[in-house]
Amino acid sequence: MVRWNSAKAFGFIKSDQTPADIFFHIRDFSGAPGPTEGLQVGFEEIHVGGKGPRAMQVRPLTGDERPGHAQPPGRPRQADQPGSRAPARTGTSRRAPATARHAQPVGPVLALMLVWLVLLVAGAFTGRFTWFVLPAAFALNLVTFYTYWQDKHAARQGAWRIKEDTLHLLGLAGGWPGAWFAHQILRHKSSKPAFRAVYWATAILNTAALLAWVALPWFQR
Numbered sequence: 001m002v003r004w005n006s007a008k009a010f011g012f013i014k015s016d017q018t019p020a021d022i023f024f025h026i027r028d029f030s031g032a033p034g035p036t037e038g039l040q041v042g043f044e045e046i047h048v049g050g051k052g053p054r055a056m057q058v059r060p061l062t063g064d065e066r067p068g069h070a071q072p073p074g075r076p077r078q079a080d081q082p083g084s085r086a087p088a089r090t091g092t093s094r095r096a097p098a099t100a101r102h103a104q105p106v107g108p109v110l111a112l113m114l115v116w117l118v119l120l121v122a123g124a125f126t127g128r129f130t131w132f133v134l135p136a137a138f139a140l141n142l143v144t145f146y147t148y149w150q151d152k153h154a155a156r157q158g159a160w161r162i163k164e165d166t167l168h169l170l171g172l173a174g175g176w177p178g179a180w181f182a183h184q185i186l187r188h189k190s191s192k193p194a195f196r197a198v199y200w201a202t203a204i205l206n207t208a209a210l211l212a213w214v215a216l217p218w219f220q221r
Contacts, residue, residue, distance in 0.1 A: 010158030144175030
């Protein structure tokens with residue numbers, strides 16, 4: 001690690017395999033000790049959107065991962081073991097295509113989007129809400145997509161980030177389809193299992209609430 005800005009919570013890593021310094025944000029760092037200049041780290045390098053390289057899953061190297069550490073006699077190197085991955089090394093990275101890393105099944109979410117859209121149209125036809133709801137929903141999803149873009153841009157620049165709770169509230173309010181397109185197009189927030197679990201919860205809750213509102217008159221008969 002060659003640079004660390006504690007005030008803005010971002011830094012840069014030097015790699016022998018990459019000419020440019022590799023950016024990382026504190027949210028992509030895990031383990032102890034915390035980020036400091038000169039710390040040897042392992043990481044995964046990605047290239048997204050034509051910007052400079054970025055490090056993900058940054059972590060301090062343990063003793064047996066550091067360069068020059070001798071393996072015990074008779075113990076095979078991790079890279080030589082069948083089915084294993086080579087350990088991350090200081091100044092190196094394991095590159096993986098961003099599309100492969102963030103690939104997500106599209107069938108379930110597209111089906112849920114179709115149900116969501118049908119419920120909006122049905123609610124407008126039955127008078128459960130005005131037709132203004134349709135353009136309002138479209139505008140909300142544009143705002144959601146833009147908010148994700150802003151957060152990704154802030155992450156790359158090391159600026160103040162948008163809280164994940166704000167992103168989830170937008171999804172819960174009905175912007176979850178726009179959030180999904182942001183995941184796929186911007187490759188943002190698409191590789192964090194915890195975030196995606198909450199995302200799915202907001203999508204299902206919003207659709208369930210919409211279904212309950214549209215179908216309520218049928219249950220009151």
